Structure formats: structure tokens, C-alpha cells
Amino acid sequence: MPPQSDTNLRKPEHGSDVPQFFTWEEIGLRSGKGSSKQERWLVIHRKVYDVSQFHLRHPGGPRVINHYAGQDATDAFTAFHKNEDLVRKYLSSLQIGQLAPDQRSCEPHKNEMLVKDFRELHSTVKKMGLMKPSYGFFLFMFMHAFLLDVAAWVTIWYFGKSWVPFLVGMALFTVGQIQYGFLQHDLGHVSVFQNTKWNRISHFIVIGILKGGPPSQWNHMHNQHHAKPNCFRKDPDLNMHPFLFSLGKALSVELGKKKMKYMPYQYQHSYFAFFAPTTFVIAVQLLIFRFTIQRKKWLELAFILIYMIRVCLMYVPIMGFKSFMAFYWIARFLESAWFLWVSQMSHIPMNIDYDQNLDWVSTQLAATCNVDQSLFNDWYTGHLNFQIEHHLFPTMPRHNYWKAAPLVKSLCAKHGIQYQCKPLLTAFADILRSLKKSGQYWQEAYLHG
Incomplete structure (x- = not known):
């Protein structure tokens, strides 16, 4: 018994x-x-x-x-x-x-045969060498981000702070920062070097001095996201529910039936584009200092301060404090908007619910979708257009996602699992469509539940 x-x-x-x-x-x-x-x-x-x-x-x-x-x-x-x-x-x-x-x-x-087949697939991709990084690829990704960073400063230094160089410099700075962001993401997933230690050290430097963020906070938050994507109370990326947005049918109906209304969710698809990145910029800055101070991550805090001093010394002498504040915070807003649209296009339109304790493959496929491959899409998204492969194999170097994709498609076809891939603009539009639909579920439950 x-x-x-x-x-x-x-x-x-x-x-x-x-x-x-x-x-x-x-x-x-x-x-x-x-x-x-x-x-x-x-x-x-x-x-x-x-x-x-x-x-x-x-x-x-x-x-x-x-x-x-x-x-x-x-x-x-x-x-x-x-x-x-x-x-x-x-x-x-x-x-x-x-x-x-x-x-x-x-x-x-759980589907024992699916679990068995995926474990065999994981062994296969390792034998194919798809878990091994190309140092030349990542050197190029670092150098092009570094050159964009330098070009932003040179533009302001040489041409002055009038509108045209101001906007061009801000665009270059934004692109450089987002590309640094994709690189630190690679390092955080220990996919740039074979040696885990070198990934950790480089991650500490890139996210700290080049981005102004704490690596331990990124690890703390992002590992949870990968472990249980789109699982409420387990995926930190859903912390904006229910305070800012109502996400997914199940959670929206639950929220409506409880008569909870922090925001006018029926209009959330309208305020997402401005409100989400604005809130993200403010929240990130506050959480960075709260996290490092509460957990006594003094070295990480020192690196963050070095980043702030670095950008101030680079730009304030050549454009003045007020102009730099406008330059910096507008760039941060644009970077946040870029990041949110890229990261959420593969998650918000997918299933969002409490943890159902599904197998690894089903968990990741229920919460992620892909975007069509092209040179631009690969660069623009930091290869997160291959979100499915990234979630199934988080330590795989991103330049190998396209090689693993056909194998994953075959596994999904064999077990009747939907493998979603869509155009970039469709993926962006699906964010708003999903938010609108979730808002309608909430409103219906709120009024009649």
C-alpha cells in the first residue's frame, strides 16, 4: 500500500x-x-x-x-x-x-518515450560537436559591439552634440549595448569558452564594466526562467503579472474572478510598447542596487560603479551633463524596448500557466517559439530567433542552433509536438494580439465571473 x-x-x-x-x-x-x-x-x-x-x-x-x-x-x-x-x-x-x-x-x-528520445538527441548533438564554440565567431561578435561603442563616442567627439550627431551617436551606443547584452547572455550560459571558469570571469567583466549589471543577479533570475519558462511563480520573467500585465488565459481568468485590477488590462496591448520598456529601465536600475547591497556583492557593485564612471568620463566632458542624461536614458529606453520585443516575441504568445510538471521537451516547447532565420534576424535577435533550440540546449553556442533545428523538428514531428516558427513582424504582432486576448479574458471574468 x-x-x-x-x-x-x-x-x-x-x-x-x-x-x-x-x-x-x-x-x-x-x-x-x-x-x-x-x-x-x-x-x-x-x-x-x-x-x-x-x-x-x-x-x-x-x-x-x-x-x-x-x-x-x-x-x-x-x-x-x-x-x-x-x-x-x-x-x-x-x-x-x-x-x-x-x-x-x-x-x-510523463511521456517516457519522448524523454528517452530527447536524451538520445542530446547525446547526438554532443557527438556532432554542436556544444563546442567557435572562438572566431565570438571574437567577431565582441569586436563589432566594441567598435560600435567606440564609434558612438567618436561621433559626438568629432561632430559635436547637435541633433544629427546626437541621434547617430545615440543609435550607435544603443546597438553596441544590445550586442554587448547578447554577448553577456552567451557568457552567462557558459557557451563562449569550453572552460566554465573563463566563461564566468568574462561574464563578470562584460556584464559589469561594459553593461553595468551584476552577474549573480542575472544568473539567479535567468536560470529560473530557463528551468520553468512561462510557469507562474517560478519564472521571474512573469513577475510583471499581475501588477502591470495580465498574461495567459488561465492566469487572466483567475485574476478576473478574484476581482483584481492593478491596471486596465483590457488596454494592455495599447500601453505595452511605451510602458513596458519605461518600467523595465527604472526597475532594472533599482533592482541592481537592491540586489548587490542586500546580498553584499561588493565586487559586483564596484564593477557597476566603474561602468557608470566610465560612461560619464567618456561623454560628459564632450557634451555636458544635461545632454548626456538625455543621450543615456533615451538610449537605455531604446535598448530595453529592443530587448523586450525580442525576448517576449517567443514567450508571451505561448502557454502561460502554473507549473504542470511536464517533461523537459514539452515544458520548453509549450513556452517558446522560433522566428525565421536570416542574417538580419540572427544578428538583430542575438540568435534568439532560435528560442526553441536555445531553451532545449542552453549551453549550446548560438552559432550552432541552426544545425540542431532540423533534429529538433524531427523529434517534435515524431511525438506530435507543435514546433512553431514565424516571420519576425508576425512574432512582434503576436505579442500585442496575445496581450489583447488576455485582457479580454480578464475583463470577461472580472465582469461576469
């Missing part, structure tokens, strides 16, 4: 040589809301780990590992860790047992 309560569960004997076997139900109960001890168990390659204390020391942040409590974390573990053998050494002390022989390798409600 399966256990019915937390008190009936078998307790692991850490000092025993006898292997402990557990069922999925036991693991779920240990990690669920009904557990009296706030335990966190998860499964990786059929081995059961107790991360109740370790999650606080997890390099990827405590929340990302919490999001898989009571679940199979095998594919997430493989996706995030470039050197699995090294990480397993640290995991060994956390192992408390393994799945019982009669238990499936994934939870009973």
Missing part, C-alpha cells in the same frame, strides 16, 4: 550500506506542501537526492533547484551543467537512495 502521509514515509538511512529505494509518490510527498519538514528531494538519472540544505549553496541560485523539488530533474541538470562528471562529485554526498526498480525513469504522467 503506498504511503498516505508524511509520517508514514521511510526515512533514508545515510549511514547504511543498504540501498534505499523510493517511489515517485514518496518523493512527491516528501517535497510537497504537505511535508512537515520543508524537505526538498529530486531525481537525477534515477538517483534520489536530498537538497534541503544544499539549495542554499547552489551556485545557480537556491530557487532554480527548488523548482524541481519532488520532480525528475535529469534533463534540467544535463542542460545547465556543462561538465556533468565534475558536478556529480558534489552530488554524491547528497544522494539518499534511488528509484525502486519497478519505477519509471520519469514521473508516471
